[in-house]
Amino acid sequence: MEDAEPFTVGDVTVEPGSARNFRYRVSETYLGEPVRMPVTVVVGKDPGPTVVLTAAAHGDELNGIEVVREVAQELDHDGLAGTLICLPVLNVPGFLAQKRYLPVYDRDLNRAFPGDSDGTGASRMASRIFEPFVSAADLGLDFHTSTRGRTNMLHVRADTTDERVDRLAKAFGTHVVIDSEGSEGTLRRAATAAGTPTVTVEMGEAHRFQRALIDRALDGVRSVFAEFGLLESETVRWPGWRTVIEDSGDRTWLRADTGGLVDMHHDRGTLVYAGEAICTIASPFGNETSQVVAPFDGVLVGVLENPVVYPGNPLVHLVAVDDRTRRAIESRQ
Numbered sequence: 001m002e003d004a005e006p007f008t009v010g011d012v013t014v015e016p017g018s019a020r021n022f023r024y025r026v027s028e029t030y031l032g033e034p035v036r037m038p039v040t041v042v043v044g045k046d047p048g049p050t051v052v053l054t055a056a057a058h059g060d061e062l063n064g065i066e067v068v069r070e071v072a073q074e075l076d077h078d079g080l081a082g083t084l085i086c087l088p089v090l091n092v093p094g095f096l097a098q099k100r101y102l103p104v105y106d107r108d109l110n111r112a113f114p115g116d117s118d119g120t121g122a123s124r125m126a127s128r129i130f131e132p133f134v135s136a137a138d139l140g141l142d143f144h145t146s147t148r149g150r151t152n153m154l155h156v157r158a159d160t161t162d163e164r165v166d167r168l169a170k171a172f173g174t175h176v177v178i179d180s181e182g183s184e185g186t187l188r189r190a191a192t193a194a195g196t197p198t199v200t201v202e203m204g205e206a207h208r209f210q211r212a213l214i215d216r217a218l219d220g221v222r223s224v225f226a227e228f229g230l231l232e233s234e235t236v237r238w239p240g241w242r243t244v245i246e247d248s249g250d251r252t253w254l255r256a257d258t259g260g261l262v263d264m265h266h267d268r269g270t271l272v273y274a275g276e277a278i279c280t281i282a283s284p285f286g287n288e289t290s291q292v293v294a295p296f297d298g299v300l301v302g303v304l305e306n307p308v309v310y311p312g313n314p315l316v317h318l319v320a321v322d323d324r325t326r327r328a329i330e331s332r333q
Contacts, residue, residue, distance in 0.1 A: 048082025059094020064143025111185035140198030173237035280283035
């Protein structure tokens with residue numbers, strides 16, 4: 001067997017069979033001081049794929065930070081065949097401010113990839129992340145949560161028309177895979193176009209650690225490592241049932257038609273049936289109410305957490321399931 005190659009970025013070299021924690025400059029403050037992103041690189045003794053794991057492109061999305069941190073610092077790397085590039089906090093300024101976007105530029109870092117070294121501040125930061133780390137990988141896992149006030153079940157978003165991405169998405173082992181190319185400028189779209197098949201992992205809500213979701217996501221990471229031969233000690237995970245949503249007509253955001261207080265009747269991940277009440281919206285006096293019902297049998301991928309709405313506010317993200325999947329879900333309830 002050929003020897004594993006060291007990983008080098010800037011003046012940092014990580015030799016096979018070792019790991020290195022360091023900080024990498026991605027921008028500067030108003031005072032000209034460097035903004036440094038935390039990085040952990042683990043290089044196995046044996047050759048294999050390079051996987052980049054990223055989180056907190058949105059600075060208030062915390063669940064993925066813990067997933068990437070535990071892969072970097074707590075996972076048993078003995079027998080690792082390949083290299084792990086772990087970037088737990090992409091949006092350092094947003095993380096420090098606990099804001100979704102880059103606070104200095106008021107830009108979404110996850111709409112700036114692959115970046116441009118001569119572009120805007122957000123684009124330059126994206127380039128500093130993308131070129132040495134994302135482009136160097138064979139596979140990518142990008143961790144996100146829902147935005148503030150909503151929560152998502154653990155699921156994967158992926159361009160399943162790309163066979164490499166489809167394999168990665170299914171290896172992660174979630175119940176739901178939503179097929180989409182991704183918006184222009186997202187890390188997963190730019191990475192896949194550049195030759196690093198990448199998926200987005202959605203899990204939970206912003207501003208908190210949710211242990212159950214973190215543990216399930218770690219199971220998914222280990223399943224990916226098994227599928228692609230990084231760790232022989234792990235096994236590929238089958239979630240029990242899976243639905244791949246390939247048509248936008250098979251998913252919908254249900255929105256409020258009236259303003260008021262929301263009583264959500266179901267949690268994320270719940271199977272609901274056509275005509276079933278998902279939530280009730282009431283006035284502050286409780287004398288005027290309206291029910292929001294499911295238009296088809298499906299699973300609640302995302303639900304509202306903040307119980308106050310204006311007309312037009314999103315309430316739930318519902319994806320359709322066929323009869324076979326519905327029966328599989330029912331058999332496990």
